[in-house]
Amino acid sequence: MNRHFPWVRAVVTIAAMTARRAADLTIRAPDRRMRATIFWPAIARAIVFGLGLVGLLPSAAQAAGDTPGASGMPPALVQAQKIRAEINARYVAPGGPELAVTEASSTAVVESFSLLTSAGLRIVSADGGIYFAICPRHARCPLPARGSARPAAAFLPRRQALELALRTFVETTADVVAVSLPTTRFVLFIAERGELEREVDLPTLMKRLASNPAIAVDASLRRSVDQLTYSRIFIPLGLESTPSGGDTMPAMPLWPTW
Numbered sequence: 001m002n003r004h005f006p007w008v009r010a011v012v013t014i015a016a017m018t019a020r021r022a023a024d025l026t027i028r029a030p031d032r033r034m035r036a037t038i039f040w041p042a043i044a045r046a047i048v049f050g051l052g053l054v055g056l057l058p059s060a061a062q063a064a065g066d067t068p069g070a071s072g073m074p075p076a077l078v079q080a081q082k083i084r085a086e087i088n089a090r091y092v093a094p095g096g097p098e099l100a101v102t103e104a105s106s107t108a109v110v111e112s113f114s115l116l117t118s119a120g121l122r123i124v125s126a127d128g129g130i131y132f133a134i135c136p137r138h139a140r141c142p143l144p145a146r147g148s149a150r151p152a153a154a155f156l157p158r159r160q161a162l163e164l165a166l167r168t169f170v171e172t173t174a175d176v177v178a179v180s181l182p183t184t185r186f187v188l189f190i191a192e193r194g195e196l197e198r199e200v201d202l203p204t205l206m207k208r209l210a211s212n213p214a215i216a217v218d219a220s221l222r223r224s225v226d227q228l229t230y231s232r233i234f235i236p237l238g239l240e241s242t243p244s245g246g247d248t249m250p251a252m253p254l255w256p257t258w
Contacts (some may be wrong), residue, residue, distance in 0.1 A: 084103075084104040099160055105130070106131065110126050142180040176193070190251070231257065
């Protein structure tokens with residue numbers, strides 16, 4: 001898979017779904033209770049903006065956070081590639097969950113993420129951020145077929161996404177990490193350095209998550225993963241132009257808390 005942020009396929013797929021389904025989409029929490037609805041016709045315009053992403057792809061490897069290294073790749077992105085390889089060694093090992101990190105690239109193809117939260121709209125700069133993609137082994141991502149995809153609530157992909165974010169924050173200068181989960185529709189785990197630092201000791205939790213993913217974790221670690229991931233999983237709604245001439249990606253929580 002190439003190193004470009006793979007939103008084009010995702011947005012085209014969402015747009016196709018929108019055309020097929022001009023009705024409310026029910027969003028359900030992990031406990032299956034209805035939490036919110038999205039009215040697809042209301043977001044159709046935002047989805048159409050996403051098709052303009054094609055013209056942004058050449059800049060996908062730029063601005064990952066630091067001065068380019070000897071290879072021409074920013075040091076943060078070089079380290080992200082190393083993180084990807086090391087986590088793959090555990091998650092794709094025999095007997096493991098067979099969840100591969102298939103991409104480690106820059107989020108700078110967009111200017112920002114516009115996240116709708118219970119506290120209102122939060123604009124998160126994508127400059128200097130890192131994008132990872134998690135994909136079931138042998139599947140095609142970011143939208144794997146239903147037979148190989150995992151539910152957004154599945155524990156192991158969320159654990160893996162959190163570890164990717166923690167290692168990136170500890171080992172690079174990146175301030176935001178976006179991870180696409182191996183779901184049938186495009187969803188992102190989006191974490192900000194500052195927010196996570198206020199909630200948890202990053203190096204300590206990183207070490208706890210570095211264990212063999214094939215071995216069940218204790219209840220306290222599972223609670224930590226749940227608390228830090230459920231509220232950070234978002235549904236991208238397309239792209240919108242910004243006053244500066246760039247693009248922002250609006251997104252709403254998969255499990256809203258309001």
